[in-house]
Amino acid sequence: QAGLTQPPSVSKDLRQTATLTCTGNGNNVGYQGAVWLQQHQGHPPKLLSYRNSNRPSWISERLSASRSGNTASLTITGLQPEDEADYYCSAWDASLRAWVFGGGTRLTVL
C-alpha cells in the first residue's frame, strides 16, 4: 500500500517557525484530511491534530494544522526544545480501504 510523503528531516532554530508537510492524493489526504502525530523517542505516538485540522484541547496553541488539496501541513511556532521529535501524518485511504502513514519527519530544534 502506497504511503504519504513527508520530508525525512527539518531543522530550525529555537523560537523559529517550522512547517511540516504531508502529501497524498485524492483518496486519502484530499478525501478526509490527515491526522498529525508526535512521537518522542521511546514513547508512543500522541495525537496533535484531528483529520479536520482541529487541535485537541490539551495541545499547545503554538501548533496548527491545515490542508490544501492533497497536502496537509503542520505549523509549529516559537519552537521549543520539547518540540524536537518525530512527526507522522496518517490518513484513511478510501480506495485502498487502509490507513496510510507518512514516513515521518524528524524535527531538530537547534
Added chain:
Amino acid sequence: EVQLVESGGGLVQPGGSLRLSCAASGFTFSSYWMSWVRQAPGKGLEWVATIKEDGSETFYVDSVKGRFTISRDDAKNSLYLQMNSLRVEDTSMYYCARDTMTDWGQGTLVAVSS
C-alpha cells in the same frame, strides 16, 4: 480518561504464533473503530489492521493478510490481534489505537527470532 493497555507480546520463533490483547477503558468501546499499528526498531509507523465498531468488516495491510486476524470482544472492552506464521520482519512494537488514531496505548513488543 481514555486508556488502552496492550499485552501479549514476547519472543517467538519464526513460524510461531502470538495473540495480542488491548484492554480499553474510559470510552464506549463498542462505538469505535479500532486499529493495530506497529513500529519496527528505528523505523516509522506502519498500519497493520482495523476493525469496524460492530466487527462487521476488517481491513489488513497486504503483508499480514492470511496470517493475522483482528477481532474484538465488546463485552470485555477488548481488542485482539491473532498473529500466525510469524516472520522475522514482524518484529516490532505493536500499538492499539482508537478511532482515527486519536488515542494510543503504550505498546507491546513482539520479537521474532530463532
